[in-house]
Amino acid sequence: MPASRKRVTLRDVATRAGVSVAQASFALNGQGRVAPATVERVRRAASDLDYQVDGRARALRTGQRSAYGVVIRNMRNPFFLDVLRGMEVRAHREGAFLLILSSDYDVDREAAALRRLAAEGVGGVAISPIGRHGPLAAWLPRHPDVPVVAFNRTPEPAPPEGDRLSTVGPDDGAAVDLALEHLRARGHRAPTLVMAPEGLAADWGREEAFVRRCAEWGLAGTVVRCPLDHDSVARMVVERVGASAGGGTAGHEAFVVNSDYLGSAVYAAARSLGSRVGRDLSVVGHDDLATSELLDPGLTTVGVDRELLGDHAMRLLVSPDEAPEGRRVRLPVHLVERNSVALLHD
Amino acid sequence: MPASRKRVTLRDVATRAGVSVAQASFALNGQGRVAPATVERVRRAASDLDYQVDGRARALRTGQRSAYGVVIRNMRNPFFLDVLRGMEVRAHREGAFLLILSSDYDVDREAAALRRLAAEGVGGVAISPIGRHGPLAAWLPRHPDVPVVAFNRTPEPAPPEGDRLSTVGPDDGAAVDLALEHLRARGHRAPTLVMAPEGLAADWGREEAFVRRCAEWGLAGTVVRCPLDHDSVARMVVERVGASAGGGTAGHEAFVVNSDYLGSAVYAAARSLGSRVGRDLSVVGHDDLATSELLDPGLTTVGVDRELLGDHAMRLLVSPDEAPEGRRVRLPVHLVERNSVALLHD
DNA sequence: GCTTCGTGATGAAACGATTCACCACAGGGG
DNA sequence: CCCCTGTGGTGAATCGTTTCATCACGAAGC
Numbered sequence: 113m114p115a116s117r118k119r120v121t122l123r124d125v126a127t128r129a130g131v132s133v134a135q136a137s138f139a140l141n142g143q144g145r146v147a148p149a150t151v152e153r154v155r156r157a158a159s160d161l162d163y164q165v166d167g168r169a170r171a172l173r174t175g176q177r178s179a180y181g182v183v184i185r186n187m188r189n190p191f192f193l194d195v196l197r198g199m200e201v202r203a204h205r206e207g208a209f210l211l212i213l214s215s216d217y218d219v220d221r222e223a224a225a226l227r228r229l230a231a232e233g234v235g236g237v238a239i240s241p242i243g244r245h246g247p248l249a250a251w252l253p254r255h256p257d258v259p260v261v262a263f264n265r266t267p268e269p270a271p272p273e274g275d276r277l278s279t280v281g282p283d284d285g286a287a288v289d290l291a292l293e294h295l296r297a298r299g300h301r302a303p304t305l306v307m308a309p310e311g312l313a314a315d316w317g318r319e320e321a322f323v324r325r326c327a328e329w330g331l332a333g334t335v336v337r338c339p340l341d342h343d344s345v346a347r348m349v350v351e352r353v354g355a356s357a358g359g360g361t362a363g364h365e366a367f368v369v370n371s372d373y374l375g376s377a378v379y380a381a382a383r384s385l386g387s388r389v390g391r392d393l394s395v396v397g398h399d400d401l402a403t404s405e406l407l408d409p410g411l412t413t414v415g416v417d418r419e420l421l422g423d424h425a426m427r428l429l430v431s432p433d434e435a436p437e438g439r440r441v442r443l444p445v446h447l448v449e450r451n452s453v454a455l456l457h458d
Numbered sequence: 459m460p461a462s463r464k465r466v467t468l469r470d471v472a473t474r475a476g477v478s479v480a481q482a483s484f485a486l487n488g489q490g491r492v493a494p495a496t497v498e499r500v501r502r503a504a505s506d507l508d509y510q511v512d513g514r515a516r517a518l519r520t521g522q523r524s525a526y527g528v529v530i531r532n533m534r535n536p537f538f539l540d541v542l543r544g545m546e547v548r549a550h551r552e553g554a555f556l557l558i559l560s561s562d563y564d565v566d567r568e569a570a571a572l573r574r575l576a577a578e579g580v581g582g583v584a585i586s587p588i589g590r591h592g593p594l595a596a597w598l599p600r601h602p603d604v605p606v607v608a609f610n611r612t613p614e615p616a617p618p619e620g621d622r623l624s625t626v627g628p629d630d631g632a633a634v635d636l637a638l639e640h641l642r643a644r645g646h647r648a649p650t651l652v653m654a655p656e657g658l659a660a661d662w663g664r665e666e667a668f669v670r671r672c673a674e675w676g677l678a679g680t681v682v683r684c685p686l687d688h689d690s691v692a693r694m695v696v697e698r699v700g701a702s703a704g705g706g707t708a709g710h711e712a713f714v715v716n717s718d719y720l721g722s723a724v725y726a727a728a729r730s731l732g733s734r735v736g737r738d739l740s741v742v743g744h745d746d747l748a749t750s751e752l753l754d755p756g757l758t759t760v761g762v763d764r765e766l767l768g769d770h771a772m773r774l775l776v777s778p779d780e781a782p783e784g785r786r787v788r789l790p791v792h793l794v795e796r797n798s799v800a801l802l803h804d
Numbered sequence: 805g806c807t808t809c810g811t812g813a814t815g816a817a818a819c820g821a822t823t824c825a826c827c828a829c830a831g832g833g834g
Numbered sequence: 835c836c837c838c839t840g841t842g843g844t845g846a847a848t849c850g851t852t853t854c855a856t857c858a859c860g861a862a863g864c
Contacts, residue, residue, distance in 0.1 A: 132814050133815095134813075138853090144812090166851070174852065175819080201834090444833060518820080
């Protein structure tokens with residue numbers, strides 16, 4: 113055969129099968145009334161010519177969307193890779209595509225991403241939004257028929273009633289519960305919850321669960337607010353440990369942090385103090401990143417099935433109505449016990 | 459305004475501006491002959507109505523591809539997330555989209571992914587292929603006008619002459635050079651290169667560079683072949699260290715492995731031997747994963763800019779012709795020095 | 805015999821953009 | 835007066851599907 117082969121079109125299939133384009137289309141899609149013999153002929157012609165329907169043309173005509181948009185806030189976080197994988201597997205199963213964009217915490221880029229996705233006519237958007245009042249909030253009412261699901265490391269607070277935004281995220285309340293229970297079982301009586309400074313909504317539900325449980329179990333819990341970057345957390349830990357040691361109570365500090373990344377900050381602090389995690393001070397992380405196993409000692413952490421998270425998000429987009437769990441999915445969490453929590457005898 | 463707002467189409471813009479659809483199109487795209495005043499009117503109308511061109515319709519008509527396919531072999535490897543990010547940034551800059559699929563080392567899924575991407579009419583495909591003779595090989599000649607670039611953790615051997623497949627990957631020869639040079643500088647005389655068993659082509663170029671350098675520098679290098687999973691490598695290390703210790707030479711073993719993942723296997727082996735990496739035995743990794751810094755001691759490794767890798771791959775797709783570096787890109791590598799290589803005095 | 809079905813098949817109108825082939829018209833040159 | 839040219843503009847074809855409205859035709863009901 114010579115050189116350039118043009119795209120095989122439905123017309124080619126039709127002529128080869130000796131029918132009209134319409135019948136060919138019907139035959140392949142199982143629609144309309146078409147004689148079984150014809151179906152067979154068309155099928156054969158299609159496979160002979162290695163015919164593939166043109167996704168763009170179909171999408172244009174039917175308005176049916178076979179592509180879904182994914183907007184990731186931080187494409188450097190390995191957390192999202194697993195989520196992406198979960199989405200991809202589900203999308204593949206549904207015969208859909210993923211259009212992946214990243215916003216990089218940039219408001220303009222998030223806005224641009226949403227605009228482009230709308231222009232492309234996606235069937236839905238999964239997004240880890242920059243903020244509750246960012247571009248997404250403005251975009252939502254202008255595109256009333258595009259399902260949108262927000263997925264997050266830590267879930268956003270429940271949206272106001274009537275909001276069309278679905279959400280998927282780990283059950284943060286349960287995560288704190290799990291961490292506290294573990295600490296209590298190992299003899300800890302004065303846990304410390306590390307939270308972002310007031311006003312950052314992302315940690316909603318954690319504090320509530322924390323104070324409730326502490327009250328219930330008679331623990332002397334404290335909540336400390338601190339910017340959630342590595343250095344700030346490390347400094348905070350050093351200060352608190354210093355204070356409690358100097359205070360003469362010889363209290364053992366036990367921290368509950370909302371990511372494994374910050375967990376490793378506690379390790380750094382311990383190193384600089386000359387003390388050892390899992391013996392002189394304790395910490396429970398959140399996320400169960402791959403790195404957490406490699407730390408020495410291994411970081412005890414609350415994990416969530418990230419692929420499942422992606423799967424749920426996709427499902428909410430593909431069939432927004434039949435979601436049995438409702439449109440606010442909080443995923444179960446589990447404790448991954450390693451050696452970062454000391455066993456206290458009292 | 460009532461409830462459902464239909465999609466704003468070019469016709470709407472045209473009527474509002476009081477011109478024909480054709481002129482509206484020309485005006486917005488800067489094509490054809492259109493009076494400056496008209497351009498202005500059309501522009502205003504478009505922005506008034508918040509018009510966005512329909513990507514599908516445009517793609518259908520022009521055949522112009524604004525989407526590029528990415529097929530990832532292993533969507534669990536964090537290596538690829540950074541690559542993806544590099545691709546995404548470049549694609550965004552070019553106004554293009556990424557369609558991301560994963561093959562999961564499954565030949566059928568790779569084939570399906572390629573088929574679907576072709577059906578969607580993508581402008582190019584970046585793929586980390588399962589193998590040199592997998593579905594990709596069959597797919598390539600059937601789609602002569604789709605640019606394809608293979609990107610990899612470790613590059614494939616140069617394709618046969620005339621092959622349309624571009625490749626991007628770290629410069630593996632240089633990586634081995636760097637590792638060896640570092641070992642030599644620290645007094646090591648008998649390095650060991652860990653390679654996959656014969657027949658797995660992925661490591662091509664490493665061995666060659668290794669033996670050449672060893673000869674040049676008078677090192678007593680050995681190449682050991684071993685399945686590249688965590689346990690096999692750990693076992694192999696234990697054996698070799700045992701042998702060299704038992705042999706009475708008291709030789710210090712220094713390993714060069716082709717990933718950080720395998721580097722951590724050496725750590726595991728050291729633990730089980732009761733010896734310490736960076737003192738009793740040495741290892742140089744490859745990839746500079748985030749985890750490598752967290753190991754104790756830190757893993758000395760050869761890194762490559764993964765985002766740059768993605769960027770190059772995308773560039774080869776977007777403008778296949780004007781690539782100044784040619785179509786076989788080997789990216790520069792650099793040594794990340796930590797503490798996994800002992801300093802030997804001799 | 806004439807109407808009414810049901811079956812299988814078809815032509816053509818969408819979908820929303822781009823673009824080719826014209827056209828109107830004013831001005832200038834012969 | 836006629837021809838040509840350059841400018842601004844328009845209608846319609848086209849991309850590859852899906853799908854609506856129609857039709858041919860033989861069987862069946864009256």
